Amino acid sequence: MRQLTSSSRRGHHGDALHLFFTGLRLQAGSRGTVDPWPGAVPTALRACAHLADVASGCLIHALVLTRPSLASDAVAATALLDMYSKCGLVASARKVFDEMPSRQDLVIWNALLACYARHDLPEHALALVVKMRGLGLCPDLVTWNIVVSGFALAGDDLMAGDLVGAMKDDGFQPDVVTWTSRVSGSVLNFQYSRARALFRAMMAAGGRVLPSSATISTILPAFANVADVKHGKEVHGYSVVAGVEQELTVSSALVDMYAKCGLVLEARRLFDKMPQRSTVTWNSMIFGLANSGHCQEAVGLFDRMLRDGAKPDHLTFTAVLTACSYGGMVEIGKSLYRAMQEYGVDPRLEQYACIVHLLGRAGRLDEAYDFIKVMPLEPDRFVWGALLGACRSHGNVELAELAASRLLAVEPDNAASCLLLSSALANAGKQDDVFKIKKLVKRRRLKKLDSCSWVETSL
Template identity: 40%
Template sequence: MYHPHSLVHFLRHVSFPPDPHLLPTALKSCPTLPLARALHAAAVAAGVARDPFVASSLLHTYLRLGATADARAVFDGTPRRTVVGWSALVAAHAASGDAEGAWRLLGEMRLDSGGVEPNVITWNGLVSGLNRCGRAWDAAAALARMHGEGLLRPDATGVSCALSALGDVGLVSAGEQLHGYAVKAGCGADACVVTALIDMYGKCARAEEVVRVFDESGHMDVASCNALVAGLSRNAQVSEALRLFREFVGRGVELNVVSWTSIVACCVQNGKDLEAVDLFREMQAQGIEPNSVTIPCVLPAFANVAALMHGRSAHCFALRKGFLLDVYVGSALVDMYAKCGRVRDARTIFDAMPSRNVVTWNAMIGGYAMQGEAAIAVRLFDSMLMCKQKPDPVTFTCVLSACTQAGLTEEGQRYFEEMQNEHGVSPRMEHYACMVTLLGRAGKLDEAYDLISDMPFEPDGCIWGSLLGSCRVHSNVDLAEVAAEKLFRLEPENSGNYVLLSNIYASKKMWDGVNRVRDMMKDVGLKKEKGCSWIEIKNKVHMLLAGDDSHPMMIAIIEKIKQLNIEMRRLGFVPRTDFVLHDVDEQEKDDILAVHSEKLAVSLGLISTSPGTALRVIKNLRICGDCHEAMKFISCFEGREISVRDTNRFHHFRDGKCSCGDYW
């Protein structure tokens, strides 16, 4: 390739005029617009600027460098304007987002002397250019016009481009018609068409068609794999995506970093965090190096299962590769450390980031909110405003959540009002849910109910669930029944709502109510969601399920729990059996409480780590009052710091106390 300085030197010192063979070669390598214009001037001076090869090279060089006006001037100066030149101009205008200019050129093209009709290349350039620049509707319109004129039949390239556009705008019926055309035209088996079909059906929420197209095509290449995983992921078909991905791996298809990143992201987005962690490790074992997209994709999985050591390894890798300058990588690291309970580490990364976006600020504020450190979260929010970073709806969810965790009722109400009045952010459902929880947790259940009644839109399950949760804290049966009735209509298959109401009845010893709720669950075929906890021990994440005895160390775990119970009772601990939903005797209730997943996880940690080692547990449900009290006792007599992150917040147990101050 020519270096710019060598080209300038050539132009200044050449002793013979550039000829039509030399100039096209130089133009092909030309890196900058000033140099292209210099070469153009040399061509004019040598009298070869109107040569067909030189003119064509000048046209394409100017278009490549984004100088459409210069390109049009060259094109207008050519003795014979061909369909190739017109097509290049149309494609360039389309790719720059100038749909009107592209259509205008098509009209000029047909009015040109002699009349030049667009060909397949012209239409392909128009459709693909419009789609690439985000004007999918215009691309779909171009396809419809092309078909309507009946003059041309799209080839495989045109079909692929058009399918992508139709998928972006969700026109599945048009996509199906184009699919039928592709089969009839004999290009349905083309690799690019197959990939585009998978992509289109995935974007249009047709998961069955995604798999059918793949199965019928028999294509096992990296492009179809990537489209397949992305399509199934969009439609929450993670198990099928994993199965087919394993099939690609088993067949020896050479997958790339995009393939592995896609399947990792698919697992994370659909709650398969352990699978995402395993795939990330397997990816590295296969010799595929993660990139700056892979790291932010996998870090949420480490956060969700408390895999702190894995997260630190990813952090070190990002540091070695220079990815920390990427704001998305930095934001994901902040979020990971915060969700693993390492808010100081998160803040260190946050402070060191050269640039931050609203996601970064939200991750840090949300991290403090989960820790119950409302004062710091609020101060950070003020710093965000001072840095001229505009808060978004998520920001206010984090701020309101921080106020909720700390019981800052008045402050929360003030931020709720300022959100719209000062920052122009209209309250959404999640903001009202935060306010209902804030008021309800403070015992202001009637105010919370009034707020729901005055909402400008119909309350959803999240709102009524917030009220029901507050009724559980204050054992308010009357309002709980109102909220539960709404929830049973809105979310008939959500077992958690039935369990919450049953909890409230059980706490009041209203066993008829408990039995009635249990019968309702049976009638709709629901079972109580099992508690699940994760704990990382020696770089391995263990998952413990309530009442499940499949863990290889379960005998030792249960034995440890028995020892803990004996010691706790000796110290005066009495199990809070009001958290058991069954009308059974007290001994059975003790046994039920003993196998809650967080107790299993902590017991495993105690027998698997050296004395004094801090334990970090993550749970999929809200920690119950009995386990909360038990953790305080265990932290005291075992001399351990125990962190439990439930669905609401972190609980840091140390020396018999919890960081939440028993307010959660």
């Protein structure tokens, strides 16, 4: 039991789960019965939740159901509910809740509320609070914060604000968790102006509520995505004064903000002095270098990442393949693509689009098209858009027409494919065909969608 708890506390959840099942097998072999220590079950379930290992969680649930002492244990039941919630099985979490013999503990209600909030079901959470009150259970600050967070994450900050008012009427003042939830919800829903307004309101509240490291790392993307570096620097200054600049989430968010604002040297300075780095931090720095034209340096940083033992993910490979594309490093990019599965990363559409972009920018259009034809996934708008943009740049009208037709099939209401094809035809001197394309756009009332970033990045 001591080893199991120790592994869990150190974050070695795989080891904790292995120890739990090993203990069960030893018991079954020696006595023919399995009767785990009660405290081991919640610990093992928490490991399942961290690992998203629902299969092991279901096995433990089956064991709990065969042991009356465990089936009636509120701590084990709450851990079961939380495990199903974090594995995305909302109905199973609710079933555990409904089958509990006693539900007088507010912790259990809050666990189900958190499940609904986490999975974009804030109305269910609010209905559950009403039911709580009907049964004589009074919400606490945690309850209110969960419900506020649910609506904020769903993008309904108006309702979140109304609930803050109800919270005050109930005798609770908004704390740093309340404010951070609303700021986070606004950022995640790309409502950056509102996120900045909420942050300013929080600061204006005086010393009653001070931003935490979570608040700071949450608000920084609101400045990065609009290149509002002046106010981003002010938040950076606050993080220094508050003594949280070196915390991993804050320093990672700062690197990301400076990189996206084009201040690569500042981002690199912060990156180099970080005592530890997550995969997210490496990705932000590699992307920042690639997008600023420091492509060789980006690839070099990727190599350093591997030497340092950091594990690359899908975004890492997207970042380094982007660097290879912008830097014209075709063979290196192809080699990195082939090496993806060595690191346990299966290619996704974004990596396929990167390879098409890489080959297309280098003028290897036939090779790019041959690559698309053997893709195991159905090409999306970014894949066809990358090929179409490359065809326009290199004057391959025939392949541009094919790419445009496929792109129009994927996105029939978007005029971007027609506009790129029109440009390719114009460059080739085919004015009659250009006129036909423009008539098609007008007749079908096509619109250029804002989301089509491949139109610009493919050129």
